Amino acid sequence: MATGGDLLPPLAPVARITLWHTMLRIRRFEETVERLFLAGELPGFVHLCIGQEATAAGACAALRIDDYITSTHRGHGHTLAKGADPARMMAELFGKATGVCRGRGGSMHIADFSVGMLGANGIVAGGLGLAAGAAMSIKLRGTAQVALAFFGDGAANRGPFHESLNWAAVYRLPVIFLCEHNQYASTTSARSLTAVEDIADRAVAYAIPSVVVDGNDAEAVYEATRVAVERARSGEGPSLVECKTYRLRGHYVGDPTTYRDREELERWRARDPLLLLEYRLLQEDPTRAEELQRLRAAVEAELEAAVAFARTSPLPEAASALEYAFIG
Amino acid sequence: MDTIGAERELTYAEATREAMQEEMRRDPTVWLLGEDIALQGGIFGQFQHLPQEFGFERVVDTPISEAAIVAAAVGAALTGTRPVVDIHFADFLTCAMDEVINQAAKISLMFGGQARLPLVIRAPSGMVRSAAAQHSQSPEAWFVHTPGLKVVAPSTPADAKGLLQAAIRDDGPVIYFEHKALYTLRGPVPTADVEPIPIGRAAVRRKGRDVTIISYSRTVHDAMAAAEALQSAHAIGAEVIDLRSLWPWDSETVLRSVRKTHRVLIAHEAPRVGGFGGEVAATLVEEAFDYLDAPIVRLGAPHTPIPFSPPLEQQVRVTAAQIVAAVRAMG
Ligand SMILES: Cc1ncc(C[n+]2csc(CCOP(=O)(O)OP(=O)(O)O)c2C)c(N)n1
Ligand SMILES: [Mg+2]
Numbered sequence: 087m088a089t090g091g092d093l094l095p096p097l098a099p100v101a102r103i104t105l106w107h108t109m110l111r112i113r114r115f116e117e118t119v120e121r122l123f124l125a126g127e128l129p130g131f132v133h134l135c136i137g138q139e140a141t142a143a144g145a146c147a148a149l150r151i152d153d154y155i156t157s158t159h160r161g162h163g164h165t166l167a168k169g170a171d172p173a174r175m176m177a178e179l180f181g182k183a184t185g186v187c188r189g190r191g192g193s194m195h196i197a198d199f200s201v202g203m204l205g206a207n208g209i210v211a212g213g214l215g216l217a218a219g220a221a222m223s224i225k226l227r228g229t230a231q232v233a234l235a236f237f238g239d240g241a242a243n244r245g246p247f248h249e250s251l252n253w254a255a256v257y258r259l260p261v262i263f264l265c266e267h268n269q270y271a272s273t274t275s276a277r278s279l280t281a282v283e284d285i286a287d288r289a290v291a292y293a294i295p296s297v298v299v300d301g302n303d304a305e306a307v308y309e310a311t312r313v314a315v316e317r318a319r320s321g322e323g324p325s326l327v328e329c330k331t332y333r334l335r336g337h338y339v340g341d342p343t344t345y346r347d348r349e350e351l352e353r354w355r356a357r358d359p360l361l362l363l364e365y366r367l368l369q370e371d372p373t374r375a376e377e378l379q380r381l382r383a384a385v386e387a388e389l390e391a392a393v394a395f396a397r398t399s400p401l402p403e404a405a406s407a408l409e410y411a412f413i414g
Numbered sequence: 415m416d417t418i419g420a421e422r423e424l425t426y427a428e429a430t431r432e433a434m435q436e437e438m439r440r441d442p443t444v445w446l447l448g449e450d451i452a453l454q455g456g457i458f459g460q461f462q463h464l465p466q467e468f469g470f471e472r473v474v475d476t477p478i479s480e481a482a483i484v485a486a487a488v489g490a491a492l493t494g495t496r497p498v499v500d501i502h503f504a505d506f507l508t509c510a511m512d513e514v515i516n517q518a519a520k521i522s523l524m525f526g527g528q529a530r531l532p533l534v535i536r537a538p539s540g541m542v543r544s545a546a547a548q549h550s551q552s553p554e555a556w557f558v559h560t561p562g563l564k565v566v567a568p569s570t571p572a573d574a575k576g577l578l579q580a581a582i583r584d585d586g587p588v589i590y591f592e593h594k595a596l597y598t599l600r601g602p603v604p605t606a607d608v609e610p611i612p613i614g615r616a617a618v619r620r621k622g623r624d625v626t627i628i629s630y631s632r633t634v635h636d637a638m639a640a641a642e643a644l645q646s647a648h649a650i651g652a653e654v655i656d657l658r659s660l661w662p663w664d665s666e667t668v669l670r671s672v673r674k675t676h677r678v679l680i681a682h683e684a685p686r687v688g689g690f691g692g693e694v695a696a697t698l699v700e701e702a703f704d705y706l707d708a709p710i711v712r713l714g715a716p717h718t719p720i721p722f723s724p725p726l727e728q729q730v731r732v733t734a735a736q737i738v739a740a741v742r743a744m745g
Contacts, residue, residue: 129543129544129722129723129724130543130544130545130546130722131543131545131549181544181722181723181724181725181726182723183723185723187722189721189722189723189726190547190721190722190723190726191546191547191722192544192546192722192723194546194548194549195546195547195548195722207548208505208546208547208548208549209505209506209508209509209548210478211478240477240478241478243477243478243479244478244479244480244481244509245479245481245509271449271477271478272449272450272454273450273453273454273475274449274450274453274475274477278475279475279476279477280477344454345453345454401723401724401725402721402723402725402726403725404725404726404728404729405729406726407716407718407721407726407729407730408716408717408718411717411718411719412717412718
């Protein structure tokens with residue numbers, strides 16, 4: 087795929103600051119979730135996307151609020167970037183009745199249909215086919231929306247990845263498959279159990295254009311996604327965008343991460359997506375420091391309010407356990 | 415050194431590991447495959463040290479490819495090896511359903527018994543710590559409903575070991591449900607050279623004359639707690655039967671008990687509708703109707719996917735208190 091296709095103007099400085107702001111909101115949300123989980127305040131299991139903020143922020147910046155995304159088990163960042171309310175997300179992680187899924191889903195099933203976020207997924211590769219289906223619905227309804235499926239490198243080894251790519255190609259669907267290649271699927275390095283280095287190579291077999299980008303560079307992710315989105319919106323069909331990134335934390339909170347070495351972690355830490363963009367923004371214009379500082383304070387205030395909302399919200403009534411189970 | 419046949423305490427997870435170890439030592443064609451089992455030792459530690467002893471050729475980390483995992487195991491089972499598949503969470507069996515239902519279960523019949531199919535599929539099931547709708551199911555009834563499969567669901571460390579050994583030595587496909595909430599449960603487990611626990615045989619966990627409580631897997635422990643409470647608080651003597659195997663199942667042991675107690679309650683964590691309790695109840699009505707002094711009571715989860723929030727999750731779980739109340743309500 088040609089990444090240089092100038093279908094949209096390049097990101098204006100203010101949008102780049104927004105990109106940084108979104109990443110910071112995700113980072114601080116995740117760090118807060120980690121702390122709360124370790125303190126025993128959150129039930130269930132949580133998978134954090136610390137280190138991968140650029141993919142969520144960059145990709146969603148290229149989408150409209152009425153576009154759709156499907157997500158993975160590591161979905162907090164996608165949900166925030168798509169525009170969900172962090173307070174209702176936090177309440178969901180607490181299992182509260184005010185949560186975005188009314189406490190029924192939790193971290194692994196977080197979703198906010200009101201902003202086009204069609205769900206995190208406990209089933210690896212579960213979201214790709216759903217995105218293809220949303221794209222079929224878009225075609226049927228004749229709207230200008232697109233659908234984007236986030237998926238991991240590990241998910242590309244499941245059948246639904248392959249079936250969805252062919253499907254999207256033959257029906258020329260307005261869908262973007264966005265691979266977050268973070269080098270690992272749980273404990274297993276992509277090197278050991280995925281035969282190709284680039285998932286993008288597989289797109290060739292389905293006649294889908296693809297591109298590999300630095301997944302820690304939010305601007306690069308944005309650029310690649312917006313080209314793919316434009317293709318989709320103009321009826322040219324699906325694309326695959328592969329973002330090379332790294333999760334700086336364990337697979338889940340509590341993962342001892344014995345399967346990777348310190349040096350590798352340090353190498354990626356040095357390429358922290360937030361630091362990369364912040365450095366770039368300040369290099370160009372040191373006076374931006376003040377604005378970034380202001381945004382930092384705003385993020386803290388937003389999070390504090392979110393946690394307070396979640397903590398003080400009621401748990402669902404036990405007697406309501408069967409509500410929403412059956413569409414009758 | 416352990417005395418042969420002696421018992422010591424192990425956790426349920428350790429018991430499954432010991433079963434693997436002993437079977438892999440006695441039969442070089444036994445091997446293991448699944449996600450995150452070799453390097454990591456399994457998400458519940460149930461595979462730790464196995465690759466060190468048996469090598470990465472016999473303890474195989476696979477890609478996230480459930481359909482291929484089960485299909486490959488079926489192919490390998492047909493051709494002279496005894497694969498044991500770990501399916502990570504029983505919920506992901508859905509991703510290999512064709513391979514289980516249309517291949518593994520039917521091959522013996524379709525091909526006129528030309529080959530054996532010594533395959534074990536280990537499936538960690540059940541609710542634990544708000545794992546939510548896609549990581550909490552107890553889907554055993556789907557497999558009982560499928561002709562051609564054996565289904566077991568041990569509740570104790572000793573049974574976890576003995577039934578896994580039996581499953582591995584069995585020449586047909588066996589689905590082995592291990593409840594995630596039981597992994598840390600400690601209990602006596604025999605050392606080497608004890609005969610495996612035969613598939614299809616129930617265990618009477620507690621004797622009683624007033625009512626028979628039938629269960630399996632984790633809910634057996636709730637049934638036992640209920641039986642103690644019934645005895646101490648209400649002087650009701652409950653006989654508790656742990657089915658252990660769901661297909662084939664030990665209707666004889668159950669019938670013998672029911673002919674004595676005349677009252678039956680069946681409890682499991684799986685949804686009540688279409689659950690295994692229905693099969694047990696129907697069999698009792700067919701074969702022991704005249705012995706029943708009260709309607710059979712079935713307890714199971716209400717008809718909902720498992721919700722995340724702790725009070726909701728707790729609400730859909732069958733508890734000892736519910737069993738006590740249901741037995742008392744039988745009159
Ligand atoms: C069908 C299925 N198989 C296995 C799992 C268990 N599991 C959860 S996440 C995961 C690794 C996923 O790796 P990847 O797709 O690369 O995403 P990442 O965790 O790296 O974000 C596995 C094996 C699952 N949830 N669903
Ligand atoms: Mg990955």
